[in-house]
Amino acid sequence: MQHYPLTIQVNKRPESIERLLRVIRHRGFDVVTLNVENNADIMNFNVTVQSERAIDLLKNQLIKLPDVLKLN
Template sequence: MMNALTIQAKNSPELLERLLRVCRHRGFTLQNINAEVDNNQQITQINLTVCSERDISLLTKQIDKVVGVIGITLLQQPENIKASA
């Protein structure tokens, strides 16, 4: 199943690496990623689309523990996301 997440975190050089490591360790495949930093370079907003047969809560609980993460939001339920060919 595919899931879309929005993550807000403090901007740091190692943030993206940590998030990708958590996704890999939890068995989720990254389908899409988009990251933007706010105007004063302090907060990063990252949109991730991941795919796995595992429950998304296994990933969101671990991302929430990553140093610097402020919040995480599940954007869409799996039935609303369609894979493009």
């Protein structure tokens, strides 16, 4: 399995974490590590996922979420 590190910046909303994790799971990826930094209006997620699937499948779905501001 491949490991993929992602840095995701989202608007600070109660449902943001839930939405991100749901998309990760539904696209067939497992979370290996998750670190969340909380700032005034923005949350920064550093997450490592693993899967046999291509990471572009996940990135294309994450960037469509309304609260996602930046994805690296």
